[in-house]
Amino acid sequence: MSTTTTTTTTTSYAALLRGINVSGHKRVPMAELRDLLTALGHGAVRTYLQSGNAVFTSASTDEQGLATALEGAIEERFGFTVDCLVRDAAYLRAVADACPFPADRLEGRQLHCTFFSAPVAPERLASLDPAAYLPEEFRLGDRALYLYAPDGLGRSKLAEALARPALFRGTTATSRNWNTVRKLVELTSG
CATH class of the missing domain: 3.30.70 (Alpha-Beta Plaits)
Structure with a gap:
């Protein structure tokens, strides 16, 4: 009997949220942001600082789709819109380099x-x-x-x-x- 193992490749991403937690406006606690990303099915979720930086892994390769899903989840949870950009690790490295x-x-x-x-x-x-x-x-x-x-x-x-x-x-x-x-x-x- 043979067994087939399916390996899902994941990519590491950073989500950059625009204009949150500034002077008490558009307050998004980082613990709740981590919960949202986890609920969206992402892994290895971490946040950095309080200014809207999150890192996660996903099997998706659609940065815009990931950003749109996160924007929708934030609006549903908090009742306001937040623009999000999602960039993969290779892009971030290329920007730095x-x-x-x-x-x-x-x-x-x-x-x-x-x-x-x-x-x-x-x-x-x-x-x-x-x-x-x-x-x-x-x-x-x-x-x-x-x-x-x-x-x-x-x-x-x-x-x-x-x-x-x-x-x-x-x-x-x-x-x-x-x-x-x-x-x-x-x-x-x-």
């Missing part, structure tokens, strides 16, 4: 990455004069924007200019400092 700034020589608060739901055409940023914001700088990557703000995000004039809704209309965007990017790479890598 492609950083155009010397991340290993900068403090995590000086470097940020904004993740987008879709590619952003460089023409959208043509109205910004990079020289007007020096020493702050930005570079566009694959569904990501890297921001170097030597005095931190809170004092960044460039971050303020990049936050104008018209620049990225129709695209979900959420930012993380470089310490968080590094940690998400580590957590999704195994």
Whole structure:
């Protein structure tokens, strides 16, 4: 008698929730977020910080489908909408590796990455004069924007200019400092 073993391959993902737990608005406790992800059938669920970062494994390869399911579960459980992006471990590693700034020589608060739901055409940023914001700088990557703000995000004039809704209309965007990017790479890598 022969037995057949079926192996399900899983992928490690990070879920990036936009705009939760800020000044008491859209409160999503991390324990409940972990419960939601587990109830959706995901494994190895962990959260990082209170700002909406979760790591999990799934047999699905559909990042958008995973994000949509999580958005629906959050709305059903908490009664408000939260935009979610889901990115796999390989993508997060590629974003970290492609950083155009010397991340290993900068403090995590000086470097940020904004993740987008879709590619952003460089023409959208043509109205910004990079020289007007020096020493702050930005570079566009694959569904990501890297921001170097030597005095931190809170004092960044460039971050303020990049936050104008018209620049990225129709695209979900959420930012993380470089310490968080590094940690998400580590957590999704195994």
